[in-house]
Amino acid sequence: MRFEPDHDFHIHTKLSFCSNDPEQSTENILKYGEKNGFKTLCFTDHMWDTARIPTDHHFYKNQTYEYICGSLPLPESDKVKLLFGCETDLNSDMVLGVSPEVMDKLDFIIIAINHFHMDDFTCTGEETREELAKLFIKRFDAVLDMDLPFHKIGMAHLCGGEITRSRAVPDSEYRRVFAKAADRGIGIEINLRLQSMTGEHKDAVMAPLFIAKEEGCKFYLGSDIHHPHNMPDVLERFNTAIDILDLKEEDKFIIGK
Numbered sequence: 001m002r003f004e005p006d007h008d009f010h011i012h013t014k015l016s017f018c019s020n021d022p023e024q025s026t027e028n029i030l031k032y033g034e035k036n037g038f039k040t041l042c043f044t045d046h047m048w049d050t051a052r053i054p055t056d057h058h059f060y061k062n063q064t065y066e067y068i069c070g071s072l073p074l075p076e077s078d079k080v081k082l083l084f085g086c087e088t089d090l091n092s093d094m095v096l097g098v099s100p101e102v103m104d105k106l107d108f109i110i111i112a113i114n115h116f117h118m119d120d121f122t123c124t125g126e127e128t129r130e131e132l133a134k135l136f137i138k139r140f141d142a143v144l145d146m147d148l149p150f151h152k153i154g155m156a157h158l159c160g161g162e163i164t165r166s167r168a169v170p171d172s173e174y175r176r177v178f179a180k181a182a183d184r185g186i187g188i189e190i191n192l193r194l195q196s197m198t199g200e201h202k203d204a205v206m207a208p209l210f211i212a213k214e215e216g217c218k219f220y221l222g223s224d225i226h227h228p229h230n231m232p233d234v235l236e237r238f239n240t241a242i243d244i245l246d247l248k249e250e251d252k253f254i255i256g257k
């Protein structure tokens with residue numbers, strides 16, 4: 001059976017500083033879910049658990065767990081199940097921004113390992129493309145080597161950037177870390193723009209996901225939307241990726257399993 005696009009597990013509300021859009025409310029996001037026929041949505045605002053893992057980074061110091069709890073209580077719906085999660089990060093010392101205590105309170109945690117635009121937090125900003133490719137793999141390994149509840153963790157937006165388009169990461173390294181990811185049971189996010197799946201970089205961008213599928217990884221869909229104007233093409237994006245990868249229901253990552 002074809003993979004059903006019945007969820008979106010990567011959504012930012014107005015509480016993410018990179019959104020800060022009053023129209024990106026939980027109520028409006030629920031309407032987006034109902035319109036697209038999604039059965040499950042997960043709110044994943046950026047979060048760093050500063051109460052337990054201190055940081056003075058200008059982006060994360062105010063994106064605390066307590067702050068993102070401003071979305072609670074979630075609106076109710078008899079059509080769409082709503083989950084409360086977060087998107088967190090690794091700093092340059094490979095410290096993960098969420099404690100076990102907070103993990104227990106969240107339905108889903110997505111981890112970004114390639115926020116290399118934060119060159120004062122995740123990297124120095126002076127790395128070459130090849131060095132960033134090695135750092136990407138090092139950070140991927142670091143997450144997979146942690147003692148985490150992988151049944152409710154996903155790896156955010158692994159494809160689409162310059163590292164992927166340039167094929168700076170050898171296929172052999174992708175194959176190794178995706179085999180490890182499959183063994184851990186972590187979810188792999190499908191989060192791509194239509195241009196990435198249909199343009200000149202299509203083959204390079206899709207290649208890591210084909211490898212992940214071959215290695216037995218499970219996938220979930222994440223739009224990464226920050227504003228209402230990002231919403232209209234989400235279902236088309238999801239369906240395009242599903243068809244290119246020829247995903248089946250057995251390829252789906254189910255939170256909690």
